Amino acid sequence: MANDFTVTPWEVSGEIDYDSLIREFGVKPLDDKLLERLEKHTKGLHYFLKRKIFFAHTYFDTILDQVEKGKKFYLYTGRAPSGPVHLGHMVPWMFCKWLQDKFNVNLLFQIPDEEKFLFNENLTMEETKKWSDENILDIIAMGFNPKKTKIFLDTECANLMYRHACSVAKKITLSTAKSTFGFTDSNNIGEVFYTSMQSVPAFLPTILEGKTTYCLIPCAIDQQPHFFMTNDVAPKLGYPKTATILSRFLPGLQGMHKEGKMSSSIESTTIFATDTPRQVHDKIMKYAFSGGRDTLEEHRKLGGNPDVDVSYQYLTFFLEDSKKLEQIYNDYKSGTLLTGDLKKLTVDTINKFLKKHQARRQKAKKMVRKFMLKC
Amino acid sequence: MANDFTVTPWEVSGEIDYDSLIREFGVKPLDDKLLERLEKHTKGLHYFLKRKIFFAHTYFDTILDQVEKGKKFYLYTGRAPSGPVHLGHMVPWMFCKWLQDKFNVNLLFQIPDEEKFLFNENLTMEETKKWSDENILDIIAMGFNPKKTKIFLDTECANLMYRHACSVAKKITLSTAKSTFGFTDSNNIGEVFYTSMQSVPAFLPTILEGKTTYCLIPCAIDQQPHFFMTNDVAPKLGYPKTATILSRFLPGLQGMHKEGKMSSSIESTTIFATDTPRQVHDKIMKYAFSGGRDTLEEHRKLGGNPDVDVSYQYLTFFLEDSKKLEQIYNDYKSGTLLTGDLKKLTVDTINKFLKKHQARRQKAKKMVRKFMLKC
Missing domain, CATH: 3.40.50.620 (HUPs)
Known part of the structure; x- marks a missing residue:
C-alpha cells in the first residue's frame, strides 16, 4: 500500500x-x-x-x-x-x-x-x-x-x-x-x-x-x-x-496534514528565529491548528485533543518542564484548559525561547570570524 | 549509415x-x-x-x-x-x-x-x-x-x-x-x-x-x-x-585504423615528450605503419602511399618546411624514397623537436610558480 x-x-x-x-x-x-x-x-x-x-x-x-x-x-x-x-x-x-x-x-x-x-x-x-x-x-x-x-x-x-x-x-x-x-x-x-x-x-x-x-x-x-x-x-x-x-519534523502552524513540516516558504504559518513577540502571538493565535471543540460548552464537556493540536505539539518541542507539559496535556484533554489559553502558553514559551536566542544572535555578529573554518 | x-x-x-x-x-x-x-x-x-x-x-x-x-x-x-x-x-x-x-x-x-x-x-x-x-x-x-x-x-x-x-x-x-x-x-x-x-x-x-x-x-x-x-x-x-x-588527431604509430589517436595507455606505439632519441628511433622503426610496398623492387617500381604512411603523417605535424615536405611526399609516392629512409627523416624531425622541448622542460622546473594561478 x-x-x-x-x-x-x-x-x-x-x-x-x-x-x-x-x-x-x-x-x-x-x-x-x-x-x-x-x-x-x-x-x-x-x-x-x-x-x-x-x-x-x-x-x-x-x-x-x-x-x-x-x-x-x-x-x-x-x-x-x-x-x-x-x-x-x-x-x-x-x-x-x-x-x-x-x-x-x-x-x-x-x-x-x-x-x-x-x-x-x-x-x-x-x-x-x-x-x-x-x-x-x-x-x-x-x-x-x-x-x-x-x-x-x-x-x-x-x-x-x-x-x-x-x-x-x-x-x-x-x-x-x-x-x-x-x-x-x-x-x-x-x-x-x-x-x-x-x-x-x-x-x-x-x-x-x-x-x-x-x-x-x-x-x-x-x-x-x-x-x-x-x-x-x-x-x-x-x-x-x-x-x-x-x-x-516540527509541523507548520496548520499541521502536518495540511502543510507538512514547517517551511520558510510559507511565511504566515512559520515562526522565524527573528520574529517579534507580537508576530509570534499573532501567527499562533490566527493559524495554529487546534484540537479544541467547536464550542466552549462542548470543549468543557468533552475535552480537546492535544495529539492533533499544533500549539501543544510545539510545547513538546520547546517546553522543557515535563511535569508542566503533562499537566497541560491532561488539562486540555479534560477540557479545563481552553484552546485560547493553550495558545497563550505556547506563545509565552516560544517568545521566552526566542528572546534568549535573539539576544545571543545580536552578540553573534562579532563572533562570526571565530566560527568560520579557514579554507 | x-x-x-x-x-x-x-x-x-x-x-x-x-x-x-x-x-x-x-x-x-x-x-x-x-x-x-x-x-x-x-x-x-x-x-x-x-x-x-x-x-x-x-x-x-x-x-x-x-x-x-x-x-x-x-x-x-x-x-x-x-x-x-x-x-x-x-x-x-x-x-x-x-x-x-x-x-x-x-x-x-x-x-x-x-x-x-x-x-x-x-x-x-x-x-x-x-x-x-x-x-x-x-x-x-x-x-x-x-x-x-x-x-x-x-x-x-x-x-x-x-x-x-x-x-x-x-x-x-x-x-x-x-x-x-x-x-x-x-x-x-x-x-x-x-x-x-x-x-x-x-x-x-x-x-x-x-x-x-x-x-x-x-x-x-x-x-x-x-x-x-x-x-x-x-x-x-x-x-x-x-x-x-x-x-x-595525431594517430598512434600503428595508424588510426588500428589504434585510433595517439594514446598514453599504449606505451610502445606512443612517442612521449620525454622519450630519448633512441626510444623515438626504435618506436618509429619498429611500429610506424608503413605505406611502402612489400619488396624493395615493388616499391621502386610502384611507389609508396604517403597518405596512409604514419611516418609521413607525423612529418605533416612536425616538419615546418612545406617545400621539403612536398618533396618527401613526391619522392615516396614515386618510389625514390624508401620506407626506411622516410622513417629516418621522421625520427630526425621529431628528435630535433623533442631536443628543444626537453631543454625547455628542464628549465621549466624553476618557472612553475610563475605560471600557476593564485587561487
Whole structure:
C-alpha cells in the first residue's frame, strides 16, 4: 500500500507514520536500551529523547562504542541557506548543542549554499550568500562552543571539499542516485552530483587528521537518504560508517496534514528565529491548528485533543518542564484548559525561547570570524 | 549509415572521415575566406592551418570580429593529467603558442585533474596529482608567455571554479548530458557533473573582469561536445558564445585504423615528450605503419602511399618546411624514397623537436610558480 506521506530531502508532506518511516528507511528506533546506555555518559537525557522527538538512528551504537573506549567522535550537521531560520531548523541544532556539551566534542557545520541554488529554480547565488550570512548568526546563537565548532560554506571551502566529493561521486552511479532520491532525467546534473558534497564532512576529520574518526549526524529524518549514500561509499573509501540520530519534523502552524513540516516558504504559518513577540502571538493565535471543540460548552464537556493540536505539539518541542507539559496535556484533554489559553502558553514559551536566542544572535555578529573554518 | 569511427571526449577510434565529422558535430570548416581574414592579422599562417591540421571551428569569426574592433580575446585550453604528455597532446598547444604570440593574448590553461580520476576506474587522485606536476613542465616548455599564461588544477582552484560550475550545471539536465555524451545510468554522478567544470574557464575572465570577454579554445575535435554544452548554457547566463578552433588527431604509430589517436595507455606505439632519441628511433622503426610496398623492387617500381604512411603523417605535424615536405611526399609516392629512409627523416624531425622541448622542460622546473594561478 502506498504511503499518503512523502519524505525526501526536498519534500516532506502528509501525516507521517513514523513507525512506517523507520521500516521504509531501514533505520532503527532509538530504543530504551540504547537510551540507558547513552544516559550513563550524559547523566540525564535531553527531553527530545524522552519525548521521542529524536526517535531513530543508524549506527548510534558505534558512537557509544567509541565513547566507551575513551575515544572522541565528532558532530556534523548543516543548514541549506534558502531563507530565514525558523523553529523547525533549530530543533536538531538544540540537540547538537546538548551533545557537544555532554561529550565535549567538535562540530562541523556545513552550509551547502549550492544545494538550494541547484534545487530551486528561482534562487540566485547572491541570495544564498545573503541567507548564509544571516543563518550563520542563528547558528552561532545556539551557543555552540566556539573553540570546537567550525562553520563553512561549500562554495567557499570547495578547495577542501570538491576533490573528496569527486572520490565519493566516483562510487555512485546515476542509477543509484535515481533510486535513492527519485531523480529523473529532467533533474539537472548539479542536483545529481550534490549528494557527494553532503557526504564529505562525514569523512573530513578522518582525512585531515589521518586517523579514523567517527562521525555522528543529528538531523531531521528527511536527510537520511544522503547518509545512506555516504555509508554505501564509506567502506569503499576506507572510512568508518557514519552514524545519524534522527528527529521528527516540527509541523507548520496548520499541521502536518495540511502543510507538512514547517517551511520558510510559507511565511504566515512559520515562526522565524527573528520574529517579534507580537508576530509570534499573532501567527499562533490566527493559524495554529487546534484540537479544541467547536464550542466552549462542548470543549468543557468533552475535552480537546492535544495529539492533533499544533500549539501543544510545539510545547513538546520547546517546553522543557515535563511535569508542566503533562499537566497541560491532561488539562486540555479534560477540557479545563481552553484552546485560547493553550495558545497563550505556547506563545509565552516560544517568545521566552526566542528572546534568549535573539539576544545571543545580536552578540553573534562579532563572533562570526571565530566560527568560520579557514579554507 | 552508422559511422565506423567514434569520436567522444573519452574515445577516439576508427578511420575518421573528417568531412562527415564536421557535419555530425555541426561545426564549420575553416574555409579559405576565414583563413585569409585571419592572415591579415597574423601576417602569415601557421602550417597547421595550411595543412588543414586545424580544419574546423565554431564561432571563430566572432573572435576575428573582436580583433577587428581592437578588442582582446583570450585563449583557453587544457590537459587532463592521466599519464605522460605525448606528441598528440602537444599539437593544440603548439597552435595555442602561435596564437598567443600573434595576438599577444592571455591563456587560461586548465588541468582538470578530477576528470581522468572520475572516468578512469583505476586512477587515484595521487596519480593525477603526480601527472599534473609532470605535465605542467611540458606545458611550460611549450614557450607560453609567463606574463600572460595561467595554469590551474580544478581541485586546487575549486573555490574559484565550483560555484560557477554549479551555475552551469543548473542549466543542464541529465537528459541533455546523456544525449550529448552518450552517458547511461551506469555512469557515475561525477562523470555527469564534470562537463560543467570544463565550461567555467570559458566564462571566467568575463566573470572576474566584470565585462564581456571572448574566449577561443584551440583543441582536438573530440572536446567539442563539452563546448556545445558551454554554448547551450552561455546565453542563459549572459555570457558570449565560446569559439573553438579544432584539430585533427595525431594517430598512434600503428595508424588510426588500428589504434585510433595517439594514446598514453599504449606505451610502445606512443612517442612521449620525454622519450630519448633512441626510444623515438626504435618506436618509429619498429611500429610506424608503413605505406611502402612489400619488396624493395615493388616499391621502386610502384611507389609508396604517403597518405596512409604514419611516418609521413607525423612529418605533416612536425616538419615546418612545406617545400621539403612536398618533396618527401613526391619522392615516396614515386618510389625514390624508401620506407626506411622516410622513417629516418621522421625520427630526425621529431628528435630535433623533442631536443628543444626537453631543454625547455628542464628549465621549466624553476618557472612553475610563475605560471600557476593564485587561487
